[in-house]
Amino acid sequence: MDSFSVSIALGMANKTLKSYNALTVGLFFGFFQALMPIFGWLAGQSIAEHVYSFDHWIAFALLTLIGVKMIYESITDKPNSFLEAFSIKLILILSLATSIDALAVGFSFYFLDISIFIPSIIIGIVAFLMSFLGVYIGKRFGKILKNRIEILGGLILIIIGLKILIEHIMQ
Numbered sequence: 001m002d003s004f005s006v007s008i009a010l011g012m013a014n015k016t017l018k019s020y021n022a023l024t025v026g027l028f029f030g031f032f033q034a035l036m037p038i039f040g041w042l043a044g045q046s047i048a049e050h051v052y053s054f055d056h057w058i059a060f061a062l063l064t065l066i067g068v069k070m071i072y073e074s075i076t077d078k079p080n081s082f083l084e085a086f087s088i089k090l091i092l093i094l095s096l097a098t099s100i101d102a103l104a105v106g107f108s109f110y111f112l113d114i115s116i117f118i119p120s121i122i123i124g125i126v127a128f129l130m131s132f133l134g135v136y137i138g139k140r141f142g143k144i145l146k147n148r149i150e151i152l153g154g155l156i157l158i159i160i161g162l163k164i165l166i167e168h169i170m171q
Contacts, residue, residue: 002098002160003029004130006063009153010094011138013070026132028091032099034124040106041116055100056168062097063161066090070154101164 007025011017102123109116138153 001130002101002164003033003095003127004134005156005160006094006098007131007134008138008141009070009156010091011135012141012153014135014139017135017139022132022135024088025091025135026128028095029098029131030124030126030128032095033102033127034120036099036102037106037109037116037120037123040103041110043103043107044110055103056165059097059100060161060165062093063157063164066094067154067157067161070157071151074151074154098160101167 007029010025011022014021105119105123106116109119
């Protein structure tokens with residue numbers, strides 16, 4: 001759902017959406033959502049304790065920085081070239097930030113002695129489809145809400161970052 005929400009924000013911010021943009025977002029998000037549980041599973045208990053202590057802070061920082069930049073550019077009437085560009089760098093950062101939680105899925109599957117490969121494929125396919133559709137849904141709402149949409153998109157990214165942070169702190 002985090003990937004879906006971020007995909008909606010990307011669709012909202014992009015004024016010149018192309019089909020390959022949605023496909024790229026879907027592929028990156030699906031790939032990383034499928035890959036991270038495998039990394040978590042392979043890492044097992046020894047790495048789990050070290051990464052788990054700060055992974056939520058990384059996701060929070062990345063999503064908040066991008067969200068704040070998005071809000072700032074919409075308030076100052078500067079073009080939001082960072083999000084509009086659909087750059088590989090941006091999509092990579094967002095893919096990593098939203099998939100860090102998936103490491104915990106891999107850790108838990110490792111501890112339960114469950115194979116991670118079939119679940120990872122399913123996770124990747126679902127994340128791909130939801131992210132691909134999310135870009136189009138965001139584009140539709142972006143047209144309806146016009147310029148205020150960048151503020152909403154930035155807030156969505158910040159809220160997702162806070163959600164990740166709070167969930168981990170409360171555990």
